[in-house]
Amino acid sequence: MASGRMDLAEPLDVAPPRGGAIADKLRGAILDGKYGPGARLNEVHLSRDFGVSRTPVRGALQTLVGEALLEYTPNKGYSVRAFAVSEIVDAFEMRALAEGLAARLAAERGLTPANEADLSASLAELDGAITFAASAAPAEAVRNPYSAANERFHTAIHRAADSRLVTDVIALCSRVPLTLTRHIIDFKTEDLKDRVEEHHQIYDAILSRQPREAERLMYEHDQVVRRALVRVLAKSGS
Amino acid sequence: MASGRMDLAEPLDVAPPRGGAIADKLRGAILDGKYGPGARLNEVHLSRDFGVSRTPVRGALQTLVGEALLEYTPNKGYSVRAFAVSEIVDAFEMRALAEGLAARLAAERGLTPANEADLSASLAELDGAITFAASAAPAEAVRNPYSAANERFHTAIHRAADSRLVTDVIALCSRVPLTLTRHIIDFKTEDLKDRVEEHHQIYDAILSRQPREAERLMYEHDQVVRRALVRVLAKSGS
DNA sequence: AACTGCCGAATTGTATACACTTCGTAAATT
DNA sequence: AATTTACGAAGTGTATACAATTCGGCAGTT
Numbered sequence A, B: 001m002a003s004g005r006m007d008l009a010e011p012l013d014v015a016p017p018r019g020g021a022i023a024d025k026l027r028g029a030i031l032d033g034k035y036g037p038g039a040r041l042n043e044v045h046l047s048r049d050f051g052v053s054r055t056p057v058r059g060a061l062q063t064l065v066g067e068a069l070l071e072y073t074p075n076k077g078y079s080v081r082a083f084a085v086s087e088i089v090d091a092f093e094m095r096a097l098a099e100g101l102a103a104r105l106a107a108e109r110g111l112t113p114a115n116e117a118d119l120s121a122s123l124a125e126l127d128g129a130i131t132f133a134a135s136a137a138p139a140e141a142v143r144n145p146y147s148a149a150n151e152r153f154h155t156a157i158h159r160a161a162d163s164r165l166v167t168d169v170i171a172l173c174s175r176v177p178l179t180l181t182r183h184i185i186d187f188k189t190e191d192l193k194d195r196v197e198e199h200h201q202i203y204d205a206i207l208s209r210q211p212r213e214a215e216r217l218m219y220e221h222d223q224v225v226r227r228a229l230v231r232v233l234a235k236s237g238s
Numbered sequence C: 001a002a003c004t005g006c007c008g009a010a011t012t013g014t015a016t017a018c019a020c021t022t023c024g025t026a027a028a029t030t
Numbered sequence D: 001a002a003t004t005t006a007c008g009a010a011g012t013g014t015a016t017a018c019a020a021t022t023c024g025g026c027a028g029t030t
Helices: A019-031 A043-050 A054-066 A085-109 A113-135 A140-161 A164-174 A178-184 A189-207 A211-237 B019-031 B043-050 B054-066 B085-109 B113-135 B140-161 B164-174 B178-184 B189-207 B211-237
Strands: A070-073 A077-080 B070-073 B077-080
Touching: A019 A043, A019 A054, A043 A054, A054 A070, A054 A077, A054 B054, A085 A140, A085 A164, A085 A189, A085 A211, A085 B085, A085 B164, A113 A140, A113 A189, A140 A164, A140 A189, A164 B085, A164 B164, A189 A211, B019 B043, B019 B054, B043 B054, B054 B070, B054 B077, B085 B140, B085 B164, B085 B189, B085 B211, B113 B140, B113 B189, B140 B164, B140 B189, B189 B211
Parallel strands: none
Antiparallel strands: A070 A077, B070 B077
């Protein structure tokens, strides 16, 4: 048990904290709002914080620029992008279009057995989340099971669309500071039931190979979230 | 005249080939197909080719990964992304949706005087390009004036939409290896006239603040290109 | 002959030193 | 007192040395 080789047996998950890991940590910190909009990210400071040299930090920063989370000015450095509220709303509109296209493509191209299994499983999870919500439902607890299953469902459709570009676009639209978007997950239990029903309809449309119908349903499904966001903004903005 | 300082007197246009310049050159080379799909880009070789060290080269490569032109595998390096033909077609569909949204947003938000001037100017250029095409028209010569004005028009609309995310998405869709797409610019002169007319209609819809109409017109306008691509593919694929 | 294990070349990953640019600050000149 | 200039700190830009990893091939073994 105490063999030296044994100690290094499973370093695959933590031990090689390669540069990519730094990008992950920074991304999480930014999306969680730990760095405010416009905050400057200093290479030297980050190096010390992470206990590595500037080189991997630079790599991580450049990666995050590519993900549109940071902005870069030559000789000035990297700063957290400031999103106007209108841009966040636009992101949801763009996302609705892109996910609609994903659903359409999935319906056109058909589902592989693996895709179908994925979607069925997440639909079952969603049904489970909703009945659970109806019973206990301390509101807080509801979100996680639903959100997780919801994300699985959408991801499965992206895979089924089989178009990396479309997936990339959706990812781009999703990578928006959640400081505001957190608030809009204020679904009441009855609304939740509607959302789950929509998922089922989308699934059926894809299974029965109705591309335009699948696209329309997915678009409307995403629009619900966008409208909720606009509503919240109108309230807090007044 | 032979002073050492004089030799370095005007290095402003070429001499500070900062890391970003390397990214530009590489991007151009990739889009021009000088590196085939899947080609590996070696840091050391590129360093020697550009006459700089590995550091700026790495930066450029990471930037291009962010632009989805390269793929990166840890400990293996960077390689040119291989695009399936279906992905290229999807890119044009996604682009049509995104540019449609841009036109819609421009119509919703209205044009600034600068935007309006930009659009009018490029429309005039387009009109000029078409009459020029009708006269001389050695096919080759037509493309450049039209393409340039066409690009100006579309860029102006992106600016008018005033949504960086939408602009980014369109850029993502446009950054696809042109090896294939070059062929589809096989517009005949009469088709060109139709394209220009479409531009005018889009402009009018935006000016008269008809968002859905502007969106529909722009979408259809882009679909022309997508359909042309599909046609070429069907021909060469058979 | 097939397989296993090991070595070494090639390439990426990281660290660090140094040059250059930017910007604030304070001193000096007008 | 206002403006300008010079200096210096802070931070990015680049180069280079070295460590770590991957993978091909060769040798040895079975």
